[in-house]
Amino acid sequence: MGTHVIKMPDIGEGIAEVELSQWHVKVGDLVVEDQVLADVMTDKAMVDIPSPVHGKVIALGGQPGEVMAVGSVLISIEVEGAGNLKESAAPAPVKQAPVAPKVEAAVESKPAAAAAPRPATVCQGPMVAREADERPLASPAVRKHALDLGIQLRLVRGTGPAGRVLHEDLEAYLAQGQSNASAPAAAAYAQRHDEEQIQVIGMRRKIAQRMQDATQRAAHFSYVEEIDVTAIEELRAHLNEKHGASRGKLTLLPFLVRALVVALRDFPQMNARYDDEAQVITRLGAVHVGVATQSDVGLMVPVVRHAEARSLWDSAAEISRLANAARNGKASRDELSGSTITLTSLGALGGIVSTPVLNLPEVAIVGVNKIVERPMVVKGQVVIRKMMNLSSSFDHRVVDGMDAALFIQAIRGLLEQPATLFVE
Template sequence: MGRYNFKLPDVGEGSAEAELVGWQVEPGDTIVEDQPVVEVMTDKASVEIPSPAAGTVVSVVGAPGEMLAVGSVVLVLEVDGPGNAGDEAAPSVVQPQPETPPAAEPPAGTERTGAPAGEGNYVFKLPDVGEGSAEAELVGWQVEPGDTIVEDQPVVEVMTDKASVEIPSPATGTVVWVKGAPGEMLAVGSDILILQVAGPGNMTAAPVSSEGPSEAPSPAAVAPARATVVPAETPERRAASPATKPGFATRTPGEKPVASPAVRRRAWEHGVQLQFVPGSGPGGRITQDDLDAYVESGGALGTGAPTGRQPKTGTEDVKVIGLRRTIAKRMQDAKRRIPHFSYVEEVDVTDLEALRVTLNAQYAKDRGKLTLLPFLAKAMVRTLPDYPQINARFHDDDGFVRRYDGVHLGIATQTPTGLVVPVVHHAEALTLWECGAEVARLAAAAREGKASRDELSGSTITITSLGALGGLATTPVINYPEVAIVGVNKMIERPVVRGGQIVVRKIMNLSSSFDHRVVDGWDAAEFVQRIRALLETPATLFVED
């Protein structure tokens, strides 16, 4: 028998770490090779990671909500044979404890005068929050000066690019001072909290600077300023105020609520303190549905609100973070780097819609229902071989355009956390129903945060649709580094002149955008007109060359 150290593999997207969502095994379990053992979350999706070997679980590292470094040992197995742990030490604990900061010189102006005998001050520095970040944004304090707290009790929530992180206290004591208000950036390694603890603490006495405190004030100086540490107007403080309905309290002080970054972000935006939200997921994990139910039941609302119509004077500043920040950066890059031009054409889809309804009536039970998107995909697949410059990606940094024989259709999909583009790979090889099923599968995976890295990359041209909200025309933004995007607008009935008669037809506009560095206006117009001809005469979609 031997020990096998399982290290967190590369989760893609260039991430150096991932958030632990939950363990699916525990010490003592006997597992087989390829059995899912842990679920982690990246910017775009939750990923289940299988075991690379069979054996008995000896230990696991980390609790839900913690960040795991890629390449670090996260699970130890006892396996048949020598294993792989002969040259490296296995983790000695099942759940890592917060690192106790080393003794530090106090900030200028901090003194211990007045501390009772046998007590001292303990300075807590912001620990490394991972991802190579030198700082983190303060979301909110969960304690304030005067509070008595215990070791491992969550004291502050900070946010990185990818997740909200609750940081526990490394010691038991009374809060003397906290640094910063929600929205401020805190440097890793800087003093953020001072505790009065039993014993000497980790601060030595220091003279008071003649210029006054530069970092942390003396314990005596902070007490009168308690109310100004965190502004009363912030969503975090409103959620923690007595106005929050106490009937929803489901956790004891110090018990950490478990939730994904997406849930934490929504809770922060709505002013909801997760401490009071019941969790129905595995291990008490708070889901999106739990948060919705809590808000709908009035859990985030105060009492005593005025009943008459009052002028609304409030404002809300929402920090652009996480996936929203990624989307903003990509859209800005696309508009900055790509000289867009748009082309809008109306398409008579009366016959196409009649065909779709007929096919669904006959085959939906066995093959699934068809939307208009598979028909558009088939029309694009039939047309793109004659316009290879449109089924391409422009690598402008390196000065070349890569054209593709295969058609990899990106499907712009709205999710609870923002816009993502799952990809139907090799759409040219799929039947109408296969394409429809793949579009539905990918959209569902994207909305649930389950789409894999491969399913979210590699598109050569994108389709975007707002469905019934599609409007009459749009100017879609190209999904860089692609060179074209085709937008579907809503289908409406309009009076149309046909053969000298006014008839009612079903009309749908196609709004497309192109990279003018690669695609000429004439070619773009021809491309769209070819698609229009196929959609208006849907039988031609099935005519083999």
């Protein structure tokens, strides 16, 4: 038997050190070639480190949250034969998930080598028994889903990598009638004294740093305006009925992107980046719209490049493609960088008002709230209209309040009279 030592790889772009974000294996685990061993975080991306060999893990080179130099020992694996006497670096990373400017939920991680793993007793189907204080691996989205369903996550058997609990595991748990709904009603009112400490590492640490940097450096101010979207929703429904089968269904987002493109012709100061160290504002002709997209690791912002040259359906297809890539962790660094203005929306959860944080070095972000039906007075008559708020933020160092208001009013006019979106 020999030892194969994997060193922290050179991920490129002159990066000298990276943060160890999460282990997917522990000492004693048997691993196979191409199995993901760990996640590491650079300033721009989360990178999976795969195994180049079959073998048994005999040592881990660091703990989650530790910053490690490129070339330092990441993991040692016992293999048949002599091993790698030259102690080569890990193979090229296989997946990247670039860091988003903001996130809604913490990403938790526990040191894998801190203690020997507790034995788990697997019961029938998707149910598994764990110790009361043992925290199963699961994404924030899965944890929220389990909470909404009233499921104790520690009772669910995970079928993902390293036993990670997936959405389908929750569905399987419910399908076999193992839901907490069958537990005694009194259990819902039992006192709880448990506490949980979550390390701020990996993606969460990078996002926290960027959020803090953005709020400390930029002079944020927000502006909220109400928009009647009845007409544009009617147009969207008509286009989907006529062309949806052949061209794909349109959401409201492509119309909002188009409204941004048209409004920016008269307000180029919004489509800009501000280098506050060099004291230089760069206004761009190209409109690269960042579209905030929720994923299991947080809110990512894939970029619709050259939105000024795209039709509604072209924008819709690109938004859909980028959103799927971001959610699946397959978006490239180029696809998640280089935006000139950002559009953020929580869809049906959009609330009435929000105060989005700027995606520096951009100077404007347009936030979309949910559509609601309300009685409105139109030409002296009370009618039901579909209404939506835009809650947008600007960098007051660069954008004056009057200009911000006029910009949003221009978008309002375009959306309320949708024909003007296409009149040149």
